[in-house]
Amino acid sequence: MRATYIKEKVETLVMGTKLISVTDMCSYKFCKRGLYLKKVLGFREPLKPVMLLGSIRHKVYDDANNKEEELVKQVTSDLNRQEIVQMFSNAYNAILNKSVYNFTPQLESLEMDKNEVTEQMCETVSLQSQNRADEIISFSSKEKLFGQELWEKLTPKILSELRISSDKLRLKGIVDRIEVHGNEYVPVEIKTGKAPFEGVWPDHRLQLSAYAMLLNEKFKVKIKEALVKYVKTDQTRQIVMNPFMEHEVTTAVNDVFNLIEQKDIPDFCGKSYCSICSFGDEYEKHLVKKTAAY
Numbered sequence: 001m002r003a004t005y006i007k008e009k010v011e012t013l014v015m016g017t018k019l020i021s022v023t024d025m026c027s028y029k030f031c032k033r034g035l036y037l038k039k040v041l042g043f044r045e046p047l048k049p050v051m052l053l054g055s056i057r058h059k060v061y062d063d064a065n066n067k068e069e070e071l072v073k074q075v076t077s078d079l080n081r082q083e084i085v086q087m088f089s090n091a092y093n094a095i096l097n098k099s100v101y102n103f104t105p106q107l108e109s110l111e112m113d114k115n116e117v118t119e120q121m122c123e124t125v126s127l128q129s130q131n132r133a134d135e136i137i138s139f140s141s142k143e144k145l146f147g148q149e150l151w152e153k154l155t156p157k158i159l160s161e162l163r164i165s166s167d168k169l170r171l172k173g174i175v176d177r178i179e180v181h182g183n184e185y186v187p188v189e190i191k192t193g194k195a196p197f198e199g200v201w202p203d204h205r206l207q208l209s210a211y212a213m214l215l216n217e218k219f220k221v222k223i224k225e226a227l228v229k230y231v232k233t234d235q236t237r238q239i240v241m242n243p244f245m246e247h248e249v250t251t252a253v254n255d256v257f258n259l260i261e262q263k264d265i266p267d268f269c270g271k272s273y274c275s276i277c278s279f280g281d282e283y284e285k286h287l288v289k290k291t292a293a294y
């Protein structure tokens with residue numbers, strides 16, 4: 001058994017773990033054992049409804065963002081607020097329906113009903129569309145700009161699903177959204193879980209600090225702040241960057257590389273809500289090998 005683990009570990013290293021993902025770095029903070037089973041032994045949790053909903057949601061926001069230029073150019077002086085909000089809402093809904101439809105095979109494999117999923121996601125998607133429409137309306141009325149000119153001058157513009165990596169930081173990741181205000185870049189993460197009483201959860205802070213460092217390097221700018229949007233309760237929380245957070249990220253990256261080189265499977269994390277540790281030593285029965293279709 002042990003020999004197999006070592007062989008697989010060597011293969012993983014040969015295949016290249018030079019860059020770790022920001023997600024893996026955050027998983028390390030949550031459960032070392034879980035990350036070890038994933039990174040070193042190549043196990044995955046079988047696809048679960050919550051993961052699938054997350055993938056659909058990402059696709060919706062990315063597609064909606066890609067459609068933004070077309071929508072903004074249709075904002076003319078003869079439309080009232082309600083008509084503009086409705087235009088955004090219709091577009092986002094059409095994207096939601098299409099995204100859910102495109103995930104049919106995965107939804108069917110989990111016996112999830114397409115209509116129920118659409119209905120479940122409809123409220124947050126519609127809230128997102130309204131928020132974005134309002135931002136654009138407010139910019140348009142302040143600057144007295146419409147159509148093509150509005151699109152050219154619109155601030156902030158949104159970059160979505162930006163893939164980013166750094167050999168120096170030994171990190172890679174995909175940033176959900178980046179608000180671009182002139183030369184200022186603000187990474188934004190959309191979270192569906194509940195918001196803490198104040199501020200953001202520690203793993204969200206770590207994740208956004210890592211994105212900020214990656215963006216610093218890519219755009220040669222200093223990222224000053226990041227935002228977490230807790231969509232369920234429609235709350236936006238700000239994170240102000242500081243050197244301590246950079247230190248926290250560098251340390252976490254080192255810790256992950258040390259973990260990968262470790263020979264033994266780490267002990268259970270002790271969290272009652274950790275699904276991987278809840279499988280105990282029989283994790284092989286409950287997890288699937290890397291080749292799973294997601």
Ligand SMILES: [Zn+2]
Pocket residue numbers: 030031032033034268269270271274275276277278
């Ligand atoms: Zn655990």
